Amino acid sequence: MRACESTGHRCGRRLGSLLSLVMLAMLFAALAWGCLTGGAPSSGLGQSVDAALHDSGVESRVTAVLLNYRAYDTLLECFVLFLGVVVVWSLRPYRPQHPDPPIGSILASLVRFLIPLMVLVGGYLLWAGSNQAGGAFQAGAILGGAGVLLLLASSPLLHVLPKVLLPGAICLGPLFFLVVAVGAMVLGGVFLGYRRETAAIVIVVLEAVAAGAIGLSLAALFRGSRPEETSSAQARTDALTQEEGQE
Amino acid sequence: MIRLLLQGDCWLILPVILPLLGALLSFLLKKQPRLPGVLGALVTFFASAALAWKLVSHGGGRYYLGGWQPPLGISLRADGPAVLMVLMTAVTGLAVSVYAGGYFQSRINKRGEEQRHLAQERSFWPLWLLLWAALNGMFLSADIFNMYVTLELVALSSVGLTALSGKPASQVAAMRYLLVSLLGSLSFLLGVAFLYKVHGSLDLLAIGAALSLAPAVVMAMVLISVGLMLKTALFPFHFWLPPAHANALAPVSAILSGLVINGAWYLFFRFWQGVLPLVGEGAATLLAVLGGVAIVWGAYQAFCQQRLKMLVAYSTVAQIGYLFIIFPLMEMGPEQGAAAVFYFVISHSCAKAAMFLAAGTLFLQVGHDRISDLDGVRQVLPKTTFAFALGGLSLMGLPPTGGFIAKYMYLSQAVSQERWWLVAVIVAGSCLAAVYICRAVAHILSPRLVAVAGPVVVAASMEWSALALALVAMLLGFVGPLVLHLIEVAG
Numbered sequence: 001m002r003a004c005e006s007t008g009h010r011c012g013r014r015l016g017s018l019l020s021l022v023m024l025a026m027l028f029a030a031l032a033w034g035c036l037t038g039g040a041p042s043s044g045l046g047q048s049v050d051a052a053l054h055d056s057g058v059e060s061r062v063t064a065v066l067l068n069y070r071a072y073d074t075l076l077e078c079f080v081l082f083l084g085v086v087v088v089w090s091l092r093p094y095r096p097q098h099p100d101p102p103i104g105s106i107l108a109s110l111v112r113f114l115i116p117l118m119v120l121v122g123g124y125l126l127w128a129g130s131n132q133a134g135g136a137f138q139a140g141a142i143l144g145g146a147g148v149l150l151l152l153a154s155s156p157l158l159h160v161l162p163k164v165l166l167p168g169a170i171c172l173g174p175l176f177f178l179v180v181a182v183g184a185m186v187l188g189g190v191f192l193g194y195r196r197e198t199a200a201i202v203i204v205v206l207e208a209v210a211a212g213a214i215g216l217s218l219a220a221l222f223r224g225s226r227p228e229e230t231s232s233a234q235a236r237t238d239a240l241t242q243e244e245g246q247e
Numbered sequence: 248m249i250r251l252l253l254q255g256d257c258w259l260i261l262p263v264i265l266p267l268l269g270a271l272l273s274f275l276l277k278k279q280p281r282l283p284g285v286l287g288a289l290v291t292f293f294a295s296a297a298l299a300w301k302l303v304s305h306g307g308g309r310y311y312l313g314g315w316q317p318p319l320g321i322s323l324r325a326d327g328p329a330v331l332m333v334l335m336t337a338v339t340g341l342a343v344s345v346y347a348g349g350y351f352q353s354r355i356n357k358r359g360e361e362q363r364h365l366a367q368e369r370s371f372w373p374l375w376l377l378l379w380a381a382l383n384g385m386f387l388s389a390d391i392f393n394m395y396v397t398l399e400l401v402a403l404s405s406v407g408l409t410a411l412s413g414k415p416a417s418q419v420a421a422m423r424y425l426l427v428s429l430l431g432s433l434s435f436l437l438g439v440a441f442l443y444k445v446h447g448s449l450d451l452l453a454i455g456a457a458l459s460l461a462p463a464v465v466m467a468m469v470l471i472s473v474g475l476m477l478k479t480a481l482f483p484f485h486f487w488l489p490p491a492h493a494n495a496l497a498p499v500s501a502i503l504s505g506l507v508i509n510g511a512w513y514l515f516f517r518f519w520q521g522v523l524p525l526v527g528e529g530a531a532t533l534l535a536v537l538g539g540v541a542i543v544w545g546a547y548q549a550f551c552q553q554r555l556k557m558l559v560a561y562s563t564v565a566q567i568g569y570l571f572i573i574f575p576l577m578e579m580g581p582e583q584g585a586a587a588v589f590y591f592v593i594s595h596s597c598a599k600a601a602m603f604l605a606a607g608t609l610f611l612q613v614g615h616d617r618i619s620d621l622d623g624v625r626q627v628l629p630k631t632t633f634a635f636a637l638g639g640l641s642l643m644g645l646p647p648t649g650g651f652i653a654k655y656m657y658l659s660q661a662v663s664q665e666r667w668w669l670v671a672v673i674v675a676g677s678c679l680a681a682v683y684i685c686r687a688v689a690h691i692l693s694p695r696l697v698a699v700a701g702p703v704v705v706a707a708s709m710e711w712s713a714l715a716l717a718l719v720a721m722l723l724g725f726v727g728p729l730v731l732h733l734i735e736v737a738g
Binding site: 030031033034035037042043044045048049052068069070071072073076077079080082083084086087089090091092167168171174175178181182185189190191192193194 | 257260264267268270271274275277310311312313314315318319320321366367370373374377380381384392393396397399400403404406407410411413437441443444445446447448461462463465466467469
């Protein structure tokens with residue numbers, strides 16, 4: 001009886017995966033049909049982006065789109081990252097079963113060697129963003145990687161930023177962006193409407209602050225739970241786990 | 248500054264900025280998150296009301312962010328439906344915020360685990376205010392990529408709120424919700440990419456004006472529609488909704504069922520508004536058939552449930568059907584059709600949120616929500632049970648509630664276009680709703696005293712806010728002309 005049931009179960013699962021395979025194939029065929037029979041694609045917005053470039057304050061098209069023409073999207077994306085940190089911090093802290101292995105000397109010296117280089121590359125990408133490929137998100141990703149390395153090596157550099165200030169530092173990116181946007185509205189009348197003369201400096205400062213906050217948020221996401229909770233709330237978590245078991 | 252507020256169009260952006268600011272503050276003030284949370288909700292409510300007043304007195308308009316005109320920049324659009332949705336979010340959102348304040352206080356007071364409840368509240372306020380800002384941004388946006396960004400914010404914050412209760416059931420439901428929601432978002436994004444490839448613009452009005460039935464556009468519309476149907480939980484994509492909505496914390500259930508569902512549906516409506524004249528009868532009828540099945544199946548499932556919150560969640564599955572049976576009716580008279588469905592959306596939002604809030608109050612007082620064991624709870628919590636019953640009346644569509652006006656408009660449209668099968672579905676849906684709601688109400692209003700008659704542990708604000716929302720749902724039965732006037736303002 002039980003064998004029969006399990007065979008049926010397996011059959012059902014195989015049927016399900018077959019069905020999803022067929023549906024994926026159909027989706028692929030439909031996408032190909034849409035792509036191939038669409039006729040000539042439109043030229044996009046490249047020309048109008050170039051035409052307005054001298055008013056945007058930067059020379060890179062990508063940066064002009066991200067931080068001037070469509071800065072509202074970027075503002076909301078900064079809040080997406082902030083939201084990610086809030087969500088991860090709202091979940092119950094994860095405690096590994098085994099203690100972390102001791103940090104090897106290779107990792108420690110690698111970190112000493114790599115961190116200054118990563119900060120340098122991040123800073124360069126940030127600066128390069130104003131006239132070529134680069135910008136806040138790329139620089140933030142490198143800084144985030146540096147943060148992950150520091151966390152892996154439990155580097156003493158982590159204590160440079162007191163844990164009390166961490167939420168404030170993570171907020172700083174979206175908050176500063178919002179303040180700049182509202183400031184532009186109060187001074188010039190339009191939300192996110194920078195003046196042409198000041199646009200360049202505003203964008204560079206905005207990118208620098210955003211890159212720092214992005215790097216910090218990415219490292220915080222890697223770390224997981226809210227820092228001050230993991231040690232002090234150990235007993236509470238234990239009690240909670242027991243209670244969940246009873247429920 | 249005052250001059251700016253009086254003259255400028257900045258009213259349009261305020262309902263997005265203010266909750267964002269509130270979210271940051273409530274995240275920073277982690278010892279007292281409730282104060283900036285409730286204040287943020289209050290300020291957002293007034294900004295939304297001011298936007299509605301501005302719309303009625305000065306007409307709709309567009310706001311070019313950064314001063315860049317489309318297609319280069321992003322624009323916001325205020326017209327009747329958009330502002331009505333912002334207003335609906337403001338009314339339901341304010342009531343939920345007041346409720347949440349009392350809810351977390353009662354939970355912190357009730358048992359020994361105050362640390363856990365404090366941690367939940369600390370995360371609730373930033374998540375909820377971010378969700379509110381994203382919903383407002385979604386309603387006001389006129390740019391399809393910006394819609395995707397707001398959709399992402401809504402999805403992520405809803406998932407965070409769903410998982411907040413920490414119970415295993417809610418964690419599983421939240422994970423499933425996350426996967427479904429991501430699939431929907433990506434499908435939507437793929438559709439947006441197709442539309443940009445064909446039209447070279449992301450402005451919805453420009454795309455709508457140039458729309459054709461080229462293969463790539465058809466593909467784009469299918470991808471966008473399927474993605475949004477997944478997020479709206481239209482039958483047969485409803486499987487993720489009941490566990491996610493029923494296992495969340497009480498204010499979260501009200502937010503998810505009363506507001507988040509409407510957000511995804513609103514985008515669906517905006518896209519279909521332009522396409523509908525092109526696609527003809529077939530596609531609209533297919534949507535209506537799915538909606539009709541949702542109405543019957545959701546009602547049947549609601550009737551079978553043993554738990555009150557599961558019953559209310561399945562009733563959401565049924566009510567979503569009404570949002571989709573409108574599409575065949577809109578071919579003849581788009582304006583009347585839109586008026587009917589938006590009336591339905593706002594009255595459902597208030598009624599459903601009130602019912603979820605009331606169910607949460609009962610749960611907190613009694614300690615469970617098994618329908619058969621709730622006999623006599625009326626004697627402990629009269630206001631809450633009254634709010635639940637009143638919300639139920641609006642769902643059934645009995646006069647003098649907002650649900651009645653909406654269903655009356657549906658029926659008159661269907662009769663005048665001689666679509667008898669839709670008439671049958673609407674009437675049957677109302678009867679089925681009456682059956683499952685009466686099943687729950689019969690127990691909670693029963694004169695027998697079986698429920699634990701201990702001291703009242705719930706805060707007064709929890710009872711009053713649910714009652715106020717239920718009264719708004721009833722009041723919508725009296726202010727019909729006012730609301731219809733607002734809907735008809737053009738963008």
